[in-house]
Amino acid sequence: MPQIFPKRANTLPILSLVGSLLGGVALIFLVWYYFSPEFTTVGYQPDQPVPYSHQLHAGKLGMDCQYCHTNVENSKHANVPSTQTCMNCHGQIKTNSAKLQKVRQSWANDVPIQWTKVHHLPDYANFSHASHVNKGVGCETCHGRIDKMGEEGVYQAEPLSMGWCLECHREPELYLRPNDEVTTMGYTQPANFVERNLDRVRAEGIQPPTNCSACHY
Amino acid sequence: MANTEDDKTLPAEPSRPQEGAGGGHGQLVRGDLSFHDITEMVSRHTEKKAPLAWYIAFAASLSGALLLLALLAYVVWNGIGVWGNNQPVGWGWPIVNFVFWVGIGHAGTLISAILFLFRQHWRTAINRAAEAMTLFAVVCALIWPTFHVGRVWVIYWTLPIPNQMEMWPQFKSPLLWDVFAVSSYFIVSLVFWYVGLVPDLATLRDRAENFWRKRILGFFSLGWTGANRHWRNYEKAYLLLAGLATPLVLSVHSVVSFDFAVSVLPGWHTTIFPPYFVAGAIFSGFAMVVTLMVITREVYGLKNVITIDHLEKMNIIILVTGTIVGFAYITEFFMAWYSGVEYEQYAFINRAFGPYAWAYWIMMTCNLITPQLFWSKKLRRSIPVMFVLSIFVNIGMWFERFVITITSLHRDFLPSSWGYFEPTWVDIGTLVGSFGLFFTLFLLFLRFVPMVAMAEVKGIMPQADPHHYDGGDGRAAGNGHAEGDGEPYIRPAKVASLEQPDTDEGEA
Numbered sequence: 036m037p038q039i040f041p042k043r044a045n046t047l048p049i050l051s052l053v054g055s056l057l058g059g060v061a062l063i064f065l066v067w068y069y070f071s072p073e074f075t076t077v078g079y080q081p082d083q084p085v086p087y088s089h090q091l092h093a094g095k096l097g098m099d100c101q102y103c104h105t106n107v108e109n110s111k112h113a114n115v116p117s118t119q120t121c122m123n124c125h126g127q128i129k130t131n132s133a134k135l136q137k138v139r140q141s142w143a144n145d146v147p148i149q150w151t152k153v154h155h156l157p158d159y160a161n162f163s164h165a166s167h168v169n170k171g172v173g174c175e176t177c178h179g180r181i182d183k184m185g186e187e188g189v190y191q192a193e194p195l196s197m198g199w200c201l202e203c204h205r206e207p208e209l210y211l212r213p214n215d216e217v218t219t220m221g222y223t224q225p226a227n228f229v230e231r232n233l234d235r236v237r238a239e240g241i242q243p244p245t246n247c248s249a250c251h252y
Numbered sequence: 253m254a255n256t257e258d259d260k261t262l263p264a265e266p267s268r269p270q271e272g273a274g275g276g277h278g279q280l281v282r283g284d285l286s287f288h289d290i291t292e293m294v295s296r297h298t299e300k301k302a303p304l305a306w307y308i309a310f311a312a313s314l315s316g317a318l319l320l321l322a323l324l325a326y327v328v329w330n331g332i333g334v335w336g337n338n339q340p341v342g343w344g345w346p347i348v349n350f351v352f353w354v355g356i357g358h359a360g361t362l363i364s365a366i367l368f369l370f371r372q373h374w375r376t377a378i379n380r381a382a383e384a385m386t387l388f389a390v391v392c393a394l395i396w397p398t399f400h401v402g403r404v405w406v407i408y409w410t411l412p413i414p415n416q417m418e419m420w421p422q423f424k425s426p427l428l429w430d431v432f433a434v435s436s437y438f439i440v441s442l443v444f445w446y447v448g449l450v451p452d453l454a455t456l457r458d459r460a461e462n463f464w465r466k467r468i469l470g471f472f473s474l475g476w477t478g479a480n481r482h483w484r485n486y487e488k489a490y491l492l493l494a495g496l497a498t499p500l501v502l503s504v505h506s507v508v509s510f511d512f513a514v515s516v517l518p519g520w521h522t523t524i525f526p527p528y529f530v531a532g533a534i535f536s537g538f539a540m541v542v543t544l545m546v547i548t549r550e551v552y553g554l555k556n557v558i559t560i561d562h563l564e565k566m567n568i569i570i571l572v573t574g575t576i577v578g579f580a581y582i583t584e585f586f587m588a589w590y591s592g593v594e595y596e597q598y599a600f601i602n603r604a605f606g607p608y609a610w611a612y613w614i615m616m617t618c619n620l621i622t623p624q625l626f627w628s629k630k631l632r633r634s635i636p637v638m639f640v641l642s643i644f645v646n647i648g649m650w651f652e653r654f655v656i657t658i659t660s661l662h663r664d665f666l667p668s669s670w671g672y673f674e675p676t677w678v679d680i681g682t683l684v685g686s687f688g689l690f691f692t693l694f695l696l697f698l699r700f701v702p703m704v705a706m707a708e709v710k711g712i713m714p715q716a717d718p719h720h721y722d723g724g725d726g727r728a729a730g731n732g733h734a735e736g737d738g739e740p741y742i743r744p745a746k747v748a749s750l751e752q753p754d755t756d757e758g759e760a
Contacts, residue, residue, distance in 0.1 A: 038475055040471075067413075067416060198415075
């Protein structure tokens with residue numbers, strides 16, 4: 036009985052073998068890159084109810100982060116300020132600005148402004164702002180140059196993926212800064228910063244955990 | 253091959269087994285069949301319309317499979333809380349069902365690999381269906397851990413794939429060993445099954461008349477022509493795969509037992525688990541093969557190929573492994589007593605006489621007591637008895653996993669956390685649905701794939717012996733052609749005559 040398929044079909048097994056090997060490598064790369072927060076969430080910039088500009092307040096006017104995000108040293112959460120905080124100044128400055136209409140409404144009606152959350156961690160990952168800020172992790176390290184984000188809103192600058200967290204947890208000396216520089220934007224490390232940080236790590240016993248239950252509990 | 257002469261028929265009474273034919277083995281194939289009869293008996297079921305019973309069974313199974321699909325969607329949507337698992341019984345039916353289905357699979361690999369290496373020729377009649385059963389049982393097993401993780405869309409996290417989360421599987425965890433054990437088991441079983449199928453698919457290809465059927469079968473039969481070189485390579489590949497699959501028979505269920513044995517929980521933390529689980533797996537798997545084969549040989553008229561002798565041999569294995577399992581149950585009690593550990597002793601006394609005593613005694617009855625009936629040759633050759641007992645075995649083996657999982661967990665370390673597990677309707681529905689999926693796949697197998705390894709069965713028939721046609725003095729009789737006893741090499745028979753039932757089933 037003659038063969039059904041032509042002789043060139045003999046190359047099919049070797050082609051499918053090579054194809055599945057290359058396909059497997061390609062698939063791993065695709066998952067590695069396209070399933071990562073670096074691809075899926077960096078640059079996330081939701082619309083906010085009020086066109087608040089960090090560029091103006093934190094950059095041009097030089098307000099400290101902690102003027103508004105008051106609990107960052109004490110709490111897991113770096114709280115979003117209440118309308119009262121806005122009205123501390125805007126009760127007297129730019130009282131007729133159209134952009135502040137919703138802030139004044141919120142103040143008058145005693146209803147909070149519904150800001151949209153930008154930086155999401157999964158429910159199963161616990162993160163404390165206080166323990167990071169008090170050990171010299173700068174705001175900028177995770178949130179980027181907030182002082183350059185304007186009226187269009189804050190965007191996510193870093194992946195906030197587990198691997199990204201672990202990079203610092205394994206080698207904190209490459210990222211830490213003095214506590215009085217934590218809120219500084221555009222901070223440049225001095226030449227000997229690794230030695231300085233290693234000294235601090237030893238002196239304060241900073242041991243960022245890398246075990247699962249440090250964050251997943 | 254296809255020169256069927258319709259006037260030739262088989263004797264109405266198939267012959268009784270003859271001793272001494274084919275190298276000293278008892279005759280495994282009855283009914284004085286020729287090679288061509290075997291081809292006809294098996295191939296035609298993939299070529300003609302399926303019997304009515306098939307359609308009825310398929311409709312029932314498919315509705316079960318759809319129920320499973322719907323309920324799994326429900327589980328994914330709502331979270332696994334819709335199952336009955338909750339503290340203190342965090343591992344409920346999903347794990348029970350997982351171990352149950354993986355266990356079922358083991359008979360297929362044992363029949364196909366270990367019995368092959370031990371040259372047990374009787375395996376040839378049942379190995380194809382048993383291996384198919386293995387694959388489908390493993391598919392059913394994999395459902396449970398996959399959906400039990402909750403976030404099923406990230407199940408690929410269990411595999412060591414480089415990723416930007418820098419997440420890597422925990423190689424110290426038996427649950428990860430499971431991933432590798434079961435997936436390698438599935439892959440090796442699939443390859444083994446497929447390699448064995450190649451010569452038979454080529455037979456179907458050569459018989460095919462439809463254009464596409466010929467091409468599809470031609471694709472899967474890999475250009476097989478039955479040349480001597482093909483057979484040499486095939487035999488070598490089959491032997492190597494059998495060698496590769498043999499350790500898997502033992503390793504897979506050992507690793508599954510580590511899920512329990514490696515933990516530190518009274519009732520789980522015992523070194524007896526690996527051998528005891530493997531024996532139990534083979535026990536339940538053979539019972540499932542008996543259940544399936546009893547029906548298959550009846551519906552498809554294969555009683556001369558899958559004979560009562562085959563079923564009896566499987567029943568003996570059920571008797572042996574069932575007794576090993578029962579011995580392990582009793583050994584566990586002895587160890588609990590001999591250890592002198594109060595908590596271990598409590599775990600076992602609570603198992604037999606506590607709130608789950610009903611489950612424990614179902615297990616004991618079905619696994620240890622009823623298989624003892626197979627000591628009687630009359631009973632182990634009785635179709636109704638073996639059918640009922642084989643189903644009992646699988647009920648018992650499901651309850652074994654239930655007893656191990658649930659009773660060890662429901663008494664937590666703190667009495668304040670003690671509880672009583674109750675399944676939800678979703679638990680029951682998914683278990684029923686998994687049987688639907690299993691039977692759907694098995695029925696598709698019966699419909700589209702040769703259900704008996706034709707080439708292998710032919711290899712153990714008396715005619716396959718080079719000296720079969722000799723006149724008895726070592727010289728070929730007649731004119732040197734293979735017609736020593738007057739039988740032509742290919743003797744076609746009427747299709748209808750092939751379905752003559754085996755008449756000596758009730759023999760003592």
